[in-house]
Amino acid sequence: MCLLSIDEIFNKIVSSRSLIKDRAVLRADYVPDKLLFRNNEITAVAEVLSPLLKGYRASNLLLYGKPGTGKTAVARYVLKHLQRKANELNIKIALAYSNTKTANREYTMLVELGNSIGLKFPFTGLASSELFTRILNYINNYNLNTVFVLDEIDFLVKRYGDEILYQMTRSNERLENGSLGLVGISNDLNFKEFLDPRVLSSLSEEEVVFAPYSVNELKEILLERVELGFYKDTVNTSAINLCAAIAGSEHGDARRAVDLLRVAGEVAEREGAVKVEERHIRIAEKKIEQDKVTETLRRLPLHEKLVMYSILLADNGITGDVYSKYLELTKKLSIEPVTQRRIGMMISELDMQGLIYAPIINKGRHGRTKKITLAIQHSLLKQAIEEDPLTNGIL
Ligand SMILES: Nc1ncnc2c1ncn2[C@@H]1O[C@H](COP(=O)(O)OP(=O)(O)OP(=O)(O)O)[C@@H](O)[C@H]1O
Ligand SMILES: [Mg+2]
Structure with missing residues (x-):
């Protein structure tokens, strides 16, 4: 690639045609006014929540399905219209949404939920149980029929267990006035195994797949x-077809489709192209994949990063060689190495994350060993090592 002077870069940007009219609608969290092919799901969710409009409690509901199948979009869509209808009919209801993964802490999730229904908390750190009691008191005092949508609920359960969900599912017993209905959303059904059967049966009173x-x-x-x-x-039909084909290749994932379209549009704009074409979709596919790998590498803990680099350095990828390279690296950085057993466990974890291949091979009378190689571009790993001040000393 030839290097442009800064002046040329600005000139190119100013003179290049823009293709994208509205960036916001191409983002994954945008909820369109019209959700195609989801009438049945919208109707099912709306029916479960509609008792609120008559002053009754809503049943609990679990939404699940693969990533990018419109769960979040449908939930937000129904909430928006339900609130609108309630305002129109002058009925007081309280609807709250929290993504438990982005909220990250149980505490933040409860603050978000409380705030959305109009409750203010003092700044001082209250315990989660206290926050929840205040939420229930508020619902009770104002006689509110309430719904909490807990998106990516599997994250909450896996990280913090199901105590808070247990409290939530029991709350109607504690309330004299008002009610609390729950909508859980997940793309990972395994999380059901982490739930107490009582919590699970209560949460999945109704289910939509x-x-x-x-x-x-x-x-x-x-x-x-x-x-x-x-x-x-400004977008070729063949580019749209390719985009749909790629997004549909593993499972029909609308987020992947929209992401590809947005990135391809950006690539084409930067290039000064007049249209988004198939090749821009291909470049976008590669770019998204690389960005994902880069992000994963960046987040790896120190010793995992060193193990990755040791695999790159080791000649024949046998666990013992990887370990001796690892020892050299820790010596270079003057840090305490971990045991070979621990490194073996890290290798299995990295394998599960898809960052390396570590199949077990039979070595005849020498027994079984692993043949470890990197499953990602070496340059991406080098870049991650270089960017991290804790590891760049080994380069
Ligand atoms: N039926 C649809 N019509 C138009 N856009 C849709 C439709 N379904 C999904 N989308 C869009 O696709 C993207 C992903 O959808 P959404 O966030 O609802 O997926 P999800 O099922 O919640 O996935 P995940 O489990 O990964 O959170 C969003 O930009 C959303 O607006
Ligand atoms: Mg979602």
Whole structure:
């Protein structure tokens, strides 16, 4: 790639045609006014929550399905319209949404939920149980029929256990006035195993399953976004088809489709192209993949990073060689090495994350060993090592 002077860079940006009309609608958290192919799911969720409009409690509900199948979009869509209807009918209800993964802490989640229904907390650190008691008192005092949507609920359960969910599912017993209904959303069904059976049966009073989109459905969803997000005639039909095909190849994932479209649009704009074409989708696919790997590498703990680099350095990828390279690296950085057994466990974890290949091979009378190689581009690893002040000393 040739290097442009800063002046040339600015000139290029100023003179390049813009293709993207509205960036916001191309983001994954955008909820379109029209959700295609989800009428049944919207109806099912709306029916479960509609008793609120008559002053009754809503049943608990669990939404699940693969990533990018529209669970969050449908939940937010129904909440928005339910609130609108309640305002229209002058009925007081309280709806709150929290993504337990982005909230990250149980405490933050409860503050978010409380704030959304109009409750203010003092700044001092209250315990989660105290926060929840205050929320219930508030619901009780104002006689509010309430719904809490807990998105990516599997994260909450895996990280903090199901105590808070247990409290939530029992809250209608504690309330004299008002009610609390729960909507849990997850793309990982294994989390059910982490739940106490009583919590699970209460939470899944009702269930709605979201099926993956077909390639044709993805195409329609993309056409809709292109219309909203791009100027007229700036995206080739063949590019949209390819985008839908890629996003539909593992399971029909609308987020992947929309992400590819946005990144491809950005790539094409930067290039000064007049249209988004198939090759821009291909470049976007690679770029998204690389960004994901880079992010994963960046987040690896120190010793895992060193193990990755030791695998790159080791000649034949046998565990023993990897370990001796690792020892050299720790010596270079003057840090305490961990045991070979611990390194063996890290290797299995890195394998599960898809960062390395570590199949067990039979070595005849020498027994079984692993043949370890990197599953990612070496340059991405070198970059991650270089960027980290804790590891760049080994380069
Ligand atoms: N039926 C649809 N029509 C239009 N856009 C959709 C539709 N379904 C999903 N999308 C869009 O696809 C993206 C991903 O959808 P969403 O966030 O609802 O997926 P999800 O099922 O919650 O996935 P995850 O389990 O990974 O959180 C969003 O940008 C959303 O607006
Ligand atoms: Mg979601």
